Amino acid sequence: MAKKIPATVITGFLGAGKTSLIRHMIENANGKKLAFLINEFGDLGIDREMLLGCGIEGCTEDDIVELANGCICCTVADDFLPAIEGILDREDKPDHILIETSGLALPKPLVKAFNWPEVRAQVTVDGVITVVDSKAVKEGRFADDEDAVQAQREADENLDHENPLEEVFEDQLLCADMVVLNKADLLDGDEIREIESELAKSLRDGVRFLHASNAAVDPAILLGLEAAAEDDLDARPSHHDHHHDDDDDHDHDHDDHNHDEFDSFTVHLNLVEDADALEEKLINVVKAHDVLRVKGFLLRPNADRREVIQGVGPRFNRYFDRAWKDGEAKRSQLVVIGRKGLDRAAIEQAITA
Ligand SMILES: Nc1nc2c(ncn2[C@@H]2O[C@H](COP(=O)(O)OP(=O)(O)OP(=O)(O)O)[C@@H](O)[C@H]2O)c(=O)[nH]1
Secondary structure (H helix, E strand, O other): OOOOEEEEEEEOOOOOOHHHHHHHHHHOOOOOOEEEEEEOOOOOOHHHHHHHOOOOOOOOHHHEEEEOOOOHHHHHHHHHHHHHHHHHOOOOOOOEEEEEOOOOOOOHHHHHHOOOHHHHOOEEEEEEEEEEEHHHHHOOOOOOOHHHHHHHHHHOOOOOOOOHHHHHHHHHHHOOOEEEEEOHHHOOHHHHHHHHHHHHOOOOOOOEEEEOOOOOOOHHHHOOOOOOHHHOHHHOOOOHHHHOOOHHHOOOOOOOOHHHHEEEEEEEEOEOOOHHHHHHHHHHHHHHOOEEEEEEEEEOOOOOEEEEEEEEOOEEEEEEEEEOOOOOOOOEEEEEEEEOOOOHHHHHHHHHO
């Protein structure tokens, strides 16, 4: 029997550095033929676009397949299986498959999907890599309010989180084979070590930490873990286990799901004359509303390239990536992601004012 193709699942909360990690892997692939599945939250397909806009050799349209539904757990049959089968059916098979989950996805249902017979026969989960925004952890973004959680536990023992952010974050840690503590540049060594010992409590035994800035980790360390995670599901507890006893009876309308606690929409703008001013407005929006992530492309005057703008919490950055293509709608678009109940009208107004 032919050797199974290894697949690495890259998970981590919104803005942790998953796309940066994938980009670094493409740049340092060393001749390895990689294929990518990118799971997006929001309807613009920005992560895929950003990877394609990077201009790195060896990164072609065909190699980057987008899953547009954000929550892999509800779309395994409709979305994930056809996408991975598409990759497996190719004549020129990849040496390794990398899968980026959306920042709001629980990784376990995805790992579970590798037990589907069609997939299992050909692919194995080499490892689950969890990328962590160390700075956001330091700022307490994922921390529950301990008292509220305690009160909630007393009321209902099945519920142990008040905060859906923390629930997603914890699941991503519980599933990890390796954890990349990213954004090390924003913290000092002691702070990083503190976070490491704090997070270690949420990990399975033997899971290792790497520290990184801009997710610059040698792919040789990340790939080839040979974890066979699909055989090891019981060791990776998930909040999803409470929601579904059996994945087969999955319907698409659960209202008790983590991803239903989040919201996203797209804001369209025309030419952006003053990007600094826009960034300032966005920072104010993030401060005033429960916005977790903003990302998109800007149309700028006298520029033949589009400008990427993105923010995680209040930290924004911008750079020009690829030229606009012929026939492509030249306009500015931003995806805004936040907790459920975002005041879309007010946010749009604040951005477009
Ligand atoms: N200072 C700093 N910024 C970083 C680092 N890694 C990533 N970033 C920035 O953080 C932002 C998010 O990085 P991405 O790689 O897009 O994160 P992601 O996890 O793919 O984000 P989503 O797909 O939206 O969940 C970008 O603006 C990056 O430039 C880092 O190590 N240090």
